[in-house]
Amino acid sequence: MPELPEVETIARILRQGAPGQPPLVDRCILGARLLWERSLATPSPAEFATRLEHQVIEDIGRRGKFLTFRLSRDWLLFHLRMSGDLVVRPLAATPEPHDRLILALEGDIALAFNDARKFGRVWLVDEVDSVLGSLGPEPLDDSFTADVLFAHLHATRRQLKPLLLDQAFIAGLGNIYVDEALNLARLHPLTISNTLTLAQAGELLASIRTVLRDAIRRNGASIDWVYRGGDFQNYFRVYQRTGLPCPECGTPIARITVGQRGTHYCPHCQPWE
DNA sequence: CACGAGACCTGTTCGC
DNA sequence: TGCGAACAGGTCTCGT
Numbered sequence A: 001m002p003e004l005p006e007v008e009t010i011a012r013i014l015r016q017g018a019p020g021q022p023p024l025v026d027r028c029i030l031g032a033r034l035l036w037e038r039s040l041a042t043p044s045p046a047e048f049a050t051r052l053e054h055q056v057i058e059d060i061g062r063r064g065k066f067l068t069f070r071l072s073r074d075w076l077l078f079h080l081r082m083s084g085d086l087v088v089r090p091l092a093a094t095p096e097p098h099d100r101l102i103l104a105l106e107g108d109i110a111l112a113f114n115d116a117r118k119f120g121r122v123w124l125v126d127e128v129d130s131v132l133g134s135l136g137p138e139p140l141d142d143s144f145t146a147d148v149l150f151a152h153l154h155a156t157r158r159q160l161k162p163l164l165l166d167q168a169f170i171a172g173l174g175n176i177y178v179d180e181a182l183n184l185a186r187l188h189p190l191t192i193s194n195t196l197t198l199a200q201a202g203e204l205l206a207s208i209r210t211v212l213r214d215a216i217r218r219n220g221a222s223i224d225w226v227y228r229g230g231d232f233q234n235y236f237r238v239y240q241r242t243g244l245p246c247p248e249c250g251t252p253i254a255r256i257t258v259g260q261r262g263t264h265y266c267p268h269c270q271p272w273e
Numbered sequence B: 001c002a003c004g005a006g007a008c009c010t011g012t013t014c015g016c
Numbered sequence C: 001t002g003c004g005a006a007c008a009g010g011t012c013t014c015g016t
Helices: A004-016 A045-052 A146-154 A160-165 A175-184 A198-217
Strands: A029-034 A040-042 A057-063 A066-071 A075-079 A084-090 A099-105 A109-115 A121-125 A254-258 A261-265
Touching (some): A004 A066, A029 A045, A160 A175, A160 A261, A175 A198, A175 A261
Antiparallel strands (some): A029 A099
């Protein structure tokens, strides 16, 4: 489900709270109920439960598409993959279908990890590098410059679409925002990375940031049955708009498959070569 | 090294 | 209406 803007939105809501929902920071974890064992990456279910108990949530953040909970002693990490979600409920509420983990928190509230497709994972670790160490740069980080992107693009020879989906190359982009950013940068998804000029690398980085910032401002995109209040889906330029007119030139948006992922682009604005 | 296919899963939508 | 196929915001592993 979520990419960087959606995960950022979830992290902010959990950290700060929302109307009718209290913030989680500074709350103690009283217990853990694991309903689907394979959702837990590490450690063992028994160690997970005992180690979590009595730790306080000191901060909640995001790295790439991971949600990061800094606890008194450990780090609790979530990756929501395709269908995962984190929701706050009254402690007394009955579990929902597809709940995989429920944490009981101080103040009679619960944090539920709900994940229909069971692809999502949870980690409890004492240092984050074992999980987050292979992630590439944060696209919104100031230290990630056009020069850096240009050098990385030229260190390999790969198609832009799968390269930008590679979390070791750049962290946080997924199928929606890669298609949107490539359209804004007027680059064909199959362009080979080391053929870009420095100017094109600069446009690509600027486009990635524009798309991500716009999406974050709109609280991310809500597709299908998952609704979190985000409305960026109403501003998609190409994603899931096959056959509809390009917002720039009116040419029908094309759809191809690249690396087994649906890929949407404008044949006129993003010509091949 | 770069790419494609298959695996992991369940739910919804599409086409006949 | 029913039923199977295709598809879905992700990532890992394996074979070529």
